[in-house]
Amino acid sequence: MTLSAETNEQGDHLIVHNPDGSVDKMPIPTEVGAELSLGRELDNDISLSDPRVSRHHARVRRVSEEMLEITDVGSVNGTIVGTTLVEAEQWQSFAPGQVAQIGDTRLVWEQSVTSQSTVPMVPVSGPNVSPSRAGQRRKRDSTSIIAWGIAAAALIAIILLAWFIFSVLRSGGSETAATTPQGGPADISQQTPQVAADQPEAATATPPEPTPIAVVPLEPAFPSMYVENIRFLPVISGALFDPQHIYMIVRVRVENLGDEAFNISLSQFNATTDDGTVLREFGQEFAPSEFRRLGVSNRFDNLRLSSGGSVAEELVFFLDTKPYDLTINFRPTGFEPIQVSLGTISANTELAVLLGTPTVEPTAVLASADVTPTLTLEPTPTSTPIPPRADGFARTVPQSSLVGTIAFGDFNGSTYDLYFGNVATGEVNLWRNQSSQPSFSHDGTRIAYHSWAEGSRGLITSNLDHSNGFLVGAFLEDQLPTWSPDGSEVMILSRRTGTRQSELYKVPSNQERPAARLILEGEYPTWGADGTVIFKGWVTTGIGLRIASSGLTDYQPLTDDDSDTAPSVSPDGNQVVFMSGRAGNWDVYLINTDGSGLVQLTNDPADDGLPTWSPDGQAIAFVSNRGGPWAVWAMTPRGTGIRQLFTMQGGPDGFVASEPTTDTTRGWAEERLSWAQ
Numbered sequence: 246m247t248l249s250a251e252t253n254e255q256g257d258h259l260i261v262h263n264p265d266g267s268v269d270k271m272p273i274p275t276e277v278g279a280e281l282s283l284g285r286e287l288d289n290d291i292s293l294s295d296p297r298v299s300r301h302h303a304r305v306r307r308v309s310e311e312m313l314e315i316t317d318v319g320s321v322n323g324t325i326v327g328t329t330l331v332e333a334e335q336w337q338s339f340a341p342g343q344v345a346q347i348g349d350t351r352l353v354w355e356q357s358v359t360s361q362s363t364v365p366m367v368p369v370s371g372p373n374v375s376p377s378r379a380g381q382r383r384k385r386d387s388t389s390i391i392a393w394g395i396a397a398a399a400l401i402a403i404i405l406l407a408w409f410i411f412s413v414l415r416s417g418g419s420e421t422a423a424t425t426p427q428g429g430p431a432d433i434s435q436q437t438p439q440v441a442a443d444q445p446e447a448a449t450a451t452p453p454e455p456t457p458i459a460v461v462p463l464e465p466a467f468p469s470m471y472v473e474n475i476r477f478l479p480v481i482s483g484a485l486f487d488p489q490h491i492y493m494i495v496r497v498r499v500e501n502l503g504d505e506a507f508n509i510s511l512s513q514f515n516a517t518t519d520d521g522t523v524l525r526e527f528g529q530e531f532a533p534s535e536f537r538r539l540g541v542s543n544r545f546d547n548l549r550l551s552s553g554g555s556v557a558e559e560l561v562f563f564l565d566t567k568p569y570d571l572t573i574n575f576r577p578t579g580f581e582p583i584q585v586s587l588g589t590i591s592a593n594t595e596l597a598v599l600l601g602t603p604t605v606e607p608t609a610v611l612a613s614a615d616v617t618p619t620l621t622l623e624p625t626p627t628s629t630p631i632p633p634r635a636d637g638f639a640r641t642v643p644q645s646s647l648v649g650t651i652a653f654g655d656f657n658g659s660t661y662d663l664y665f666g667n668v669a670t671g672e673v674n675l676w677r678n679q680s681s682q683p684s685f686s687h688d689g690t691r692i693a694y695h696s697w698a699e700g701s702r703g704l705i706t707s708n709l710d711h712s713n714g715f716l717v718g719a720f721l722e723d724q725l726p727t728w729s730p731d732g733s734e735v736m737i738l739s740r741r742t743g744t745r746q747s748e749l750y751k752v753p754s755n756q757e758r759p760a761a762r763l764i765l766e767g768e769y770p771t772w773g774a775d776g777t778v779i780f781k782g783w784v785t786t787g788i789g790l791r792i793a794s795s796g797l798t799d800y801q802p803l804t805d806d807d808s809d810t811a812p813s814v815s816p817d818g819n820q821v822v823f824m825s826g827r828a829g830n831w832d833v834y835l836i837n838t839d840g841s842g843l844v845q846l847t848n849d850p851a852d853d854g855l856p857t858w859s860p861d862g863q864a865i866a867f868v869s870n871r872g873g874p875w876a877v878w879a880m881t882p883r884g885t886g887i888r889q890l891f892t893m894q895g896g897p898d899g900f901v902a903s904e905p906t907t908d909t910t911r912g913w914a915e916e917r918l919s920w921a922q
Contacts, residue, residue: 257356259305260502262469264295264349266553266641266886268502273307273354280306282318283347297322297348303331305339305352313339313354322348327472327585342583344471349644353469467503470575470583472496473557477595478539480563491596492527493562494541495573495587498555504640506551507577509872511544514560516587519570528561542892545872549849553641553886556872566593641886642879646864649922651857651890652692653868653877654681656899660697661916666877666891668920673891677711682917686728686754687774689860689921693717693726693735693754697901704737706754717752717759724915727772728754729795736770736778737761738915747783749797764797769915773814777838779803779821781810790823792838803840810914811855814838816862820882822846824854824867833867835882846884854913855897860922866890868897868918877918 257273259281271291273281281290284301293302299320306314314336317324324331325346331337339345345352474496480487495516499509516524528536528544536544543559550556560573571587648669654661661681666673679698686692691713693706704718704726718726720741727736735754739761740747747768750761768781776795782788786800788807793800808826815821822835828845831852836843847853851871858865859879866879875896880887898913 257354259291260353260355260467260469261291261293262351262353262500262502263293264297264644266639266643268640270355273305273313275307275310277307277309280304283352284320293348293350295348295350298350299348302347303345306336308338311341315339315345315352320347327587329588340584340586342470343585344469346471351469351471465503466501466505466507466580468507468575468577468580468583469500469502470497470573470585472573472585472587473498475587477592477599479596479599486600488596489566491564491566491592491599492539493564493590493592493595494539495560495562496543496557497560497573497575497585498557499550499575500555501550501552502640504552506549506554507579509545509548509550509556509558509577511546511558511560513576513578514558515574515576516560516562517572517574524562524564524571526560527563528559531561537894542874542894543889544874545876545889548872551885551887553639553881553888555641555886555888557889557892564590564592566596568592639881639883639885642864642881642888646859646861647879647890649689649860649920650685651866651877652676652683652685652694652919652921653855653891653893654683654897654916655893656895656897658895658899660901661899663694664891668879668890671891680705682725682915683919684726684728684917685919685921686732687730688732691728691732691754692919693728695724695726704735704752706735713755715755715757717754717756718761719758723750725769725917727770729772730774730776736764736772738768738770749780765800767791767797769810769812771812771814773818774816775814775818777814777818779812779814779823781812790821792821803838804836804843809834811917813857813865815858815882816860822856822858822865822882824856833865833884835865844884846880846882847887855916855918857918857920859920866918866920868893868913870896 256275258270259273261269261271263269281304282301283289283291283293283298283303283305285293285295285298286300289301299322301318302320303315303317303324308314315324315326315331316336317331317333319333326337326339327343329337339354341354341356343354472495476494478492478494480490480492497514501507511526511529514526518524528541536542539561541559541561543557545556545558548556569590569592571590573585573587575583577583651666651668653664653666655664660679662675663677663680663683664673665676677694680694680696682695684693691706691708693704696702696705701716702721703716704723705714706717706726707714717735718737718739720739722740722745724738729735733754734751737750737752738747739750742748746766749764749767749770751764752761753759766783766785768783770778770780772778772795778793778795778797780791780793782791782802787802789802789804790809790812791800792803803821804823806825806827809823810825812821812823818838820835820837822833824831825834830850831854832845832849833847833853833856834843834845846865847867847869849869849871851869853867853869853871856865856867863882864879865882866877868875869878875893876889877891877893878887879890896913897916900912901910
């Protein structure tokens with residue numbers, strides 16, 4: 246029979262991480278020898294909607310209380326456990342915490358609370374237990390009272406009654422204070438202290454009785470880890486290769502499948518051999534220049550991973566040239582360790598392959614490490630809606646939104662270079678040197694950008710293959726192009742006049758050195774697909790963001806803080822996302838175009854900014870240096886599901902060495918991300 250999602254905490258569960266971001270918990274039978282079938286057909290025990298899953302894809306069986314096995318039943322796209330491709334009709338061990346991949350769906354075995362010993366992803370610290378979970382544990386504990394005598398039971402009942410009365414009297418209205426669940430965005434209008442000052446009677450009113458139903462219970466944090474890629478590099482000692490050692494670089498992805506946040510640090514990772522030897526993550530001893538030489542960039546430390554979050558970590562290990570049986574260990578604070586077996590690693594054979602020894606064939610281990618669907622398979626769009634969390638927020642960005650191209654400028658130490666990142670695959674390619682401030686046309690066929698190169702300084706429009714190019718802004722002070730809905734014009738910011746005031750101009754998009762038409766004073770223009778224009782006010786146009794139609798003669802205030810900048814209009818024209826330092830730190834905010842619903846989406850000690858919408862309006866990309874390196878991240882329009890997309894080589898912030906003046910370069914405050922289908 247087909248199983249349905251089960252929430253009972255008593256038994257073992259198979260955690261099904263669907264490609265659309267939703268998560269299901271399916272019960273696993275306790276009887277040894279019991280099997281579960283998985284596939285798209287409804288006659289499977291677990292029916293999956295993933296189109297990359299075959300009609301009958303895989304089977305899972307229980308071998309013992311502590312061990313499951315999984316096999317592939319001749320599927321098209323295969324079954325992978327860790328980094329091992331499972332042979333058809335061959336049973337592969339499937340331990341607690343390991344990730345099995347079928348199609349674009351990931352499976353994790355979660356043991357019952359009563360039976361697990363080294364089961365990953367179960368909170369052990371008190372703060373991660375929600376009120377409802379705590380109540381359930383008290384009920385389970387209370388069952389042991391039955392064994393006591395009648396007299397002892399009566400005495401305990403009296404004590405519990407007295408404790409209950411005391412708790413109600415002491416708590417008052419304190420439980421009703423936390424109305425915004427952790428991990429969700431906060432409505433700024435509800436946080437202002439001025440409300441209490443304007444309505445003093447509210448402070449003296451009798452607080453309502455606490456209602457447990459009003460407090461939304463959240464699932465605890467739920468760490469998950471799987472291996473994306475393994476590669477090897479030789480160790481260079483002086484001018485020679487070290488024949489006794491090799492670097493192994495393991496790219497893992499850590500995700501939070503729960504609601505509460507947890508922190509990730511590089512010190513939480515290590516590797517162990519089959520004889521118990523612990524190998525420390527070696528990259529913690531490297532200088533930044535060594536990481537660049539090795540091509541390693543995903544190194545996030547002390548990173549707070551919120552609900553639905555996802556981040557890649559590149560771990561470096563220093564191996565002797567000999568065979569190993571290795572396991573990667575992740576020990577997040579407050580949780581049992583998560584372990585992923587790499588199987589046998591023949592370090593001596595890998596070094597021989599790298600050095601071109603002709604008699605050595607690449608090992609099967611290396612081949613299996615390259616079979617990583619998360620890197621090589623194209624995602625399949627799905628229209629299945631993502632079930633919301635208990636607090637109403639989507640836990641993750643829909644997989645169907647993670648497609649297209651994001652263009653971004655990356656400062657290399659002296660100037661900017663323009664890169665294109667493939668959102669679906671994570672691949673990043675240099676598109677043009679000495680360029681930045683990209684803006685795709687609304688149909689995604691052309692791009693406008695700022696060129697810092699000698700001989701072509703100013704604003705350029707062109708096709709994505711660099712053809713059909715026009716220099717539409719010949720002044721180095723011309724900045725931040727943005728396209729009209731029909732692609733015929735470009736609006737720009739320029740400080741080209743002698744007085745260097747910030748002004749907005751319009752120019753034709755397909756003429757060489759056209760005459761620019763002055764509109765009004767302002768900065769950082771963004772022209773939406775529906776014709777809405779958002780810009781940052783300057784002197785005569787006021788402080789904060791302004792909203793107007795294409796003519797800009799009817800502009801109205803949208804926000805009132807002078808640090809509000811880098812606006813981006815949603816595809817439907819109903820919302821604007823922007824960056825602001827209004828709270829003392831650069832963060833991303835969202836507001837409706839009618840001026841209502843101001844919400845802070847990010848709240849991290851790091852700098853977050855330059856937001857832009859996905860083409861379908863279901864995701865927001867932004868840059869951040871959270872966890873150390875600058876990277877491009879994505880999140881839902883509610884601020885949840887923050888996941889890393891690309892790691893930048895430098896960052897968005899820098900001053901071009903050839904023209905370090907505030908008229909021509911202001912660092913990341915005048916940079917831009919652009920996302921096209």
